[in-house]
Amino acid sequence: MAALRAPSRTIPAAAAPFAARAARRPIAPSPRLPRAPAAASPSAAPARPAPPWRRPAPQPPRAAPTAGGGASVTGARDESAGPALEPTERVLKLWRSANAVCFDVDCTLTVNDSLDLLAEFMGVGGEVAAVTSRAMDGSMNLEAALEERLRIIDCTPKDIKAFIKAHPPESRLVPGAKALIAALQARGVAVYLVSGGFREMTLPIARYLGVPPDNVYANRMNWQWDDDTGEPTRLVGFDNSEPTAHNQGKPQAIARIRRGRPYNTIVMIGDGITDLEAVQVSGGADLFVGFGGVVRRPAVEAGADWYVFDYKVLLDSLKRYKVAMVGSGAWACAAAHMVAQNCAGDDPADEFADEVRMWVYEEDCEGRKLTDVINEAHENPKYLPGVSLGPNLVADPELLSTVADADVIIFCAPHQFMRGICKQLIGKIKPDAVAVSLTKGMRVRREGPQLISEMVSKYLGIDCSVLMGANIATAIGREELSEAVIGYSVRDNALLLRKLFQTRYFRVSLLADVAGAEMCGTLKNIVALAAGFIDGVGLGPNSKATVMRQGLMEMRAFAKALYPNVRDETFFEPCGVADLIATCYGGRNRLVAEEFARGMLDGRPRSFEALEADLLKGQKLQGVLTSNEVQEILVARGWETDYPLFTTVNRIVTGRNPPTDITNFMEVGKIAEATETVEVDENGVPVRRRSPPVLLTT
Numbered sequence: 247m248a249a250l251r252a253p254s255r256t257i258p259a260a261a262a263p264f265a266a267r268a269a270r271r272p273i274a275p276s277p278r279l280p281r282a283p284a285a286a287s288p289s290a291a292p293a294r295p296a297p298p299w300r301r302p303a304p305q306p307p308r309a310a311p312t313a314g315g316g317a318s319v320t321g322a323r324d325e326s327a328g329p330a331l332e333p334t335e336r337v338l339k340l341w342r343s344a345n346a347v348c349f350d351v352d353c354t355l356t357v358n359d360s361l362d363l364l365a366e367f368m369g370v371g372g373e374v375a376a377v378t379s380r381a382m383d384g385s386m387n388l389e390a391a392l393e394e395r396l397r398i399i400d401c402t403p404k405d406i407k408a409f410i411k412a413h414p415p416e417s418r419l420v421p422g423a424k425a426l427i428a429a430l431q432a433r434g435v436a437v438y439l440v441s442g443g444f445r446e447m448t449l450p451i452a453r454y455l456g457v458p459p460d461n462v463y464a465n466r467m468n469w470q471w472d473d474d475t476g477e478p479t480r481l482v483g484f485d486n487s488e489p490t491a492h493n494q495g496k497p498q499a500i501a502r503i504r505r506g507r508p509y510n511t512i513v514m515i516g517d518g519i520t521d522l523e524a525v526q527v528s529g530g531a532d533l534f535v536g537f538g539g540v541v542r543r544p545a546v547e548a549g550a551d552w553y554v555f556d557y558k559v560l561l562d563s564l565k566r567y568k569v570a571m572v573g574s575g576a577w578a579c580a581a582a583h584m585v586a587q588n589c590a591g592d593d594p595a596d597e598f599a600d601e602v603r604m605w606v607y608e609e610d611c612e613g614r615k616l617t618d619v620i621n622e623a624h625e626n627p628k629y630l631p632g633v634s635l636g637p638n639l640v641a642d643p644e645l646l647s648t649v650a651d652a653d654v655i656i657f658c659a660p661h662q663f664m665r666g667i668c669k670q671l672i673g674k675i676k677p678d679a680v681a682v683s684l685t686k687g688m689r690v691r692r693e694g695p696q697l698i699s700e701m702v703s704k705y706l707g708i709d710c711s712v713l714m715g716a717n718i719a720t721a722i723g724r725e726e727l728s729e730a731v732i733g734y735s736v737r738d739n740a741l742l743l744r745k746l747f748q749t750r751y752f753r754v755s756l757l758a759d760v761a762g763a764e765m766c767g768t769l770k771n772i773v774a775l776a777a778g779f780i781d782g783v784g785l786g787p788n789s790k791a792t793v794m795r796q797g798l799m800e801m802r803a804f805a806k807a808l809y810p811n812v813r814d815e816t817f818f819e820p821c822g823v824a825d826l827i828a829t830c831y832g833g834r835n836r837l838v839a840e841e842f843a844r845g846m847l848d849g850r851p852r853s854f855e856a857l858e859a860d861l862l863k864g865q866k867l868q869g870v871l872t873s874n875e876v877q878e879i880l881v882a883r884g885w886e887t888d889y890p891l892f893t894t895v896n897r898i899v900t901g902r903n904p905p906t907d908i909t910n911f912m913e914v915g916k917i918a919e920a921t922e923t924v925e926v927d928e929n930g931v932p933v934r935r936r937s938p939p940v941l942l943t944t
């Protein structure tokens with residue numbers, strides 16, 4: 247499985263530093279939103295892993311704290327240090343639901359402070375940098391430092407123009423800042439630039455980044471004006487009425503931004519202690535994201551709710567995953583009912599795009615195309631009548647266009663069609679898509695069996711989990727309590743998939759046994775045929791329980807014989823005994839097998855194909871094909887007598903033994919198959935004559 251994602255990095259201590267940070271915060275947190283959670287025990291919810299298949303961009307290693315101001319320039323880092331702080335669920339939720347994001351301008355520029363750059367341009371770089379550093383480490387009052395820096399720089403408006411020309415914004419921007427701002431704005435998030443620097447320097451940056459001038463909060467220079475020309479001439483200080491001119495200016499600027507605007511959640515992104523203050527004051531920001539891509543300050547990192555070195559991490563975390571369903575039968579529609587519900591809605595923290603696409607094998611529905619009917623009625627009247635699929639589900643008769651953009655692909659077609667589907671999709675899906683199979687069945691090749699999840703992974707090169715359980719489609723369509731497991735290899739993917747399926751009435755647990763879960767779902771269909779034969783020959787619950795217990799034993803033995811890592815406990819999960827019970831009492835395989843047995847006993851035998859078409863109206867049986875596929879393996883490996891129930895079921899479905907033989911399964915080693923001879927009748931027409939199977943006495 248070439249494309250399986252690496253297991254998620256564990257961050258055991260992530261919750262604790264958060265609590266520690268909260269304790270260090272000097273000022274009472276904002277009363278509007280909960281701040282850091284209480285200290286978490288190891289058993290508490292772990293830090294949320296990075297979005298599953300989109301691993302965060304590689305984070306540079308941590309810097310060793312430096313002496314002095316504690317800042318280190320990105321690049322000079324301690325290789326042995328751990329990963330950057332990753333966000334908790336709460337942090338991600340706040341980030342995704344932000345109404346406004348305030349960037350410290352320094353975090354958008356590759357040179358830390360453009361006032362320093364201006365100073366260099368004016369030939370006084372060293373002197374000004376010394377003052378800046380005293381302001382940054384807190385040893386000098388911010389206001390005094392600004393006065394001092396401006397006094398040293400002593401520029402004219404002409405100098406500023408020349409400076410901007412020499413250092414245009416595009417030459418100094420941190421990679422990814424513009425894309426992140428554009429993505430936030432596209433989501434309706436208001437973006438602000440908050441700077442301890444000067445408006446005259448910040449406005450060109452804002453213009454380039456697409457931030458409106460009214461959303462720029464920075465200091466203003468005071469100029470001496472020439473009475474004759476009406477032009478500014480000399481810098482004479484700055485307007486200290488701006489909040490950013492003072493200590494704790496950032497939270498005050500944010501309080502000003504909040505005033506009169508209906509923002510529930512404001513995020514501050516910054517790299518300095520003055521930025522971190524934004525979340526330490528009531529009325530300030532609700533979340534602080536530290537940025538270490540330009541300058542890394544351990545004190546800021548320690549106080550941040552989330553610390554990143556690359557804006558791509560923030561951009562990726564905003565993405566909404568697109569979901570596609572391949573299949574439109576009864577279970578596909580019942581599952582789509584839940585998935586579409588979970589994807590719809592206004593919750594900005596929801597990780598899925600609203601629209602869910604469904605590939606529909608196009609067919610006629612009372613003179614109309616089924617896809618048209620589904621898109622108009624939001625229901626599939628042919629396969630799951632009466633169950634709403636939701637207005638956000640779009641039926642598409644084209645397989646490729648259904649899945650082309652999908653980040654999550656749900657496969658739920660009858661297993662006999664899955665190979666053809668996979669072959670069509672080779673090279674046509676997103677390489678980092680994630681798949682889950684709801685299909686119950688397997689393929690048998692000369693080299694051995696192939697589960698559907700293996701087929702998807704092999705053909706498409708992507709990770710494929712499975713969702714299996716006692717999930718009779720019609721009952722789930724009625725929203726009756728049900729449960730399922732997601733069998734996974736990549737836990738992060740399973741966690742995301744659970745969010746896609748789980749509902750109030752559909753409980754989903756995780757199981758690190760893909761093959762075990764899928765083998766359960768596949769093999770129980772053979773046992774359901776046995777249960778149907780029991781019903782058809784008129785026997786009661788004791789007999790049914792007998793074949794079910796035997797079936798469960800054979801399911802486990804067979805699954806473990808083919809996949810030695812399959813776990814015993816899997817058979818007690820929703821995919822095991824629960825699905826077996828549901829299908830043996832309420833499934834389609836049972837129903838058709840019962841009718842098959844009845845027909846044989848009543849002397850009006852009908853084939854499984856005819857019964858399937860008649861009773862299921864286009865729905866597909868999986869049990870008969872699976873019985874043949876499994877039997878191929880049993881015969882090839884000489885295991886027939888080791889699986890007496892499976893073998894007996896296969897002899898019945900292939901017409902070699904009568905349904906009444908279901909009770910003789912323990913004698914399978916002794917039952918001779920029915921023999922068939924071709925004779926010529928009195929009119930000279932060849933006819934087939936079958937001798938009844940006989941119980942061997944030895």
Ligand SMILES: NC(=O)C1=CN([C@@H]2O[C@H](COP(=O)(O)OP(=O)(O)OC[C@H]3O[C@@H](n4cnc5c(N)ncnc54)[C@H](O)[C@@H]3O)[C@@H](O)[C@H]2O)C=CC1
Binds near residue numbers: 573574575577718868
């Ligand atoms: N129905 C149920 O209660 C449950 C079904 N499953 C499994 O889910 C899988 C899909 O079953 P359902 O959604 O119930 O389907 P279904 O059996 O209700 O319907 C058959 C589907 O196959 C499609 N089809 C027909 N010919 C086709 C072709 N040549 N190529 C592709 N598709 C074609 C039909 O359009 C229809 O959508 C099966 O493996 C089944 O065992 C699993 C749990 C519950």
Ligand SMILES: O=C(CO)COP(=O)(O)O
Binds near residue numbers: 774833
């Ligand atoms: O798998 C199923 C329930 O979990 C449905 O089984 P049937 O295909 O026999 O209806």
